[in-house]
Amino acid sequence: MRTKDELWFYFFISPWLIGFFALTLGPIVFSIYMSFTDWDLFQAPNFIGIGNYEKIFTHDPLFWKAVGNTFYYAVISIPLGIALSLWIAYYLNKKLKGITFFRVLYYLPSVVPVVASSLLFVRLLAPNEGLINKALALIGIDGPNWLLDPHWVKPALIVMSLWGVGGGVVLLLAGMKGIPNELLEAAAIDGASPRKAFLFVTLPMITPIIFFNLVTGLIGALQTFAQVYIVTSGGPDNASQMIVPYLFENAFKFYRMGYASAIAWVLFLMILLLTLLVFRSSALWVYYEEGRKHG
Numbered sequence: 001m002r003t004k005d006e007l008w009f010y011f012f013i014s015p016w017l018i019g020f021f022a023l024t025l026g027p028i029v030f031s032i033y034m035s036f037t038d039w040d041l042f043q044a045p046n047f048i049g050i051g052n053y054e055k056i057f058t059h060d061p062l063f064w065k066a067v068g069n070t071f072y073y074a075v076i077s078i079p080l081g082i083a084l085s086l087w088i089a090y091y092l093n094k095k096l097k098g099i100t101f102f103r104v105l106y107y108l109p110s111v112v113p114v115v116a117s118s119l120l121f122v123r124l125l126a127p128n129e130g131l132i133n134k135a136l137a138l139i140g141i142d143g144p145n146w147l148l149d150p151h152w153v154k155p156a157l158i159v160m161s162l163w164g165v166g167g168g169v170v171l172l173l174a175g176m177k178g179i180p181n182e183l184l185e186a187a188a189i190d191g192a193s194p195r196k197a198f199l200f201v202t203l204p205m206i207t208p209i210i211f212f213n214l215v216t217g218l219i220g221a222l223q224t225f226a227q228v229y230i231v232t233s234g235g236p237d238n239a240s241q242m243i244v245p246y247l248f249e250n251a252f253k254f255y256r257m258g259y260a261s262a263i264a265w266v267l268f269l270m271i272l273l274l275t276l277l278v279f280r281s282s283a284l285w286v287y288y289e290e291g292r293k294h295g
Contacts, residue, residue, distance in 0.1 A: 052259045056259075063246060066246040069239070069240060074221035081161060081217060082214065085169045085172055103173070109163050119230065151239075153236065172213070218271075218275065223267075228240055228244075
């Protein structure tokens, strides 16, 4: 009987196993090997050892410019996005008439495909006809060439990233809804103002959700692709070039598939190390119902 149950078990999980080995593990192992080769997709791979990695770390200044741009984008957009999500969630947590409509309204941009939202921002950030510069002109400000000026293109991408804060808002709002009213009532009885109640009661209680948003935001920011590829193509003068678009160009524009594979693994190690660092730091500031988290 047990053997029969085991056979049925493997039968039902076989589609997943086939998909995992053929579409996930196989390509991963293949890309590791390719990162040690010179391969242009058309000829047989030529094994060159650590040549690709040596080029990344010593002979490719454009890669490091892309790394700098990516980290600039991540360091500003992630805290800004979390702060904005907190601010919106705080007010959406109020018991007001029609508040459900605004909750849906703030979440809608999160379900808009990134291609559609990127094309929308191309129009919004246009130097002459864009609505943002027209709005600035109404108050006497001469708006910049957002997507054409090397000094303004990264801030423009950061502004674009705030379009999708609705997903984080929903999670934070759910966390705020789960805070026991007894805690907030006790804080009010002790004389805490709404501001102090938020800082010392609400905020510690939702730190696990902030932690989740931080980790997913970090991983997502370091893998930013569509916005750059569609809106700026890495320009002007590589001022908005980031790691994944640079990887894509090497693989499918210059046909340096081996070199692109090496970039992918360097990016993976960067994400892994930073994620582990965030997890280690969580012991200092993330709280759960049973108390402080210990790493």
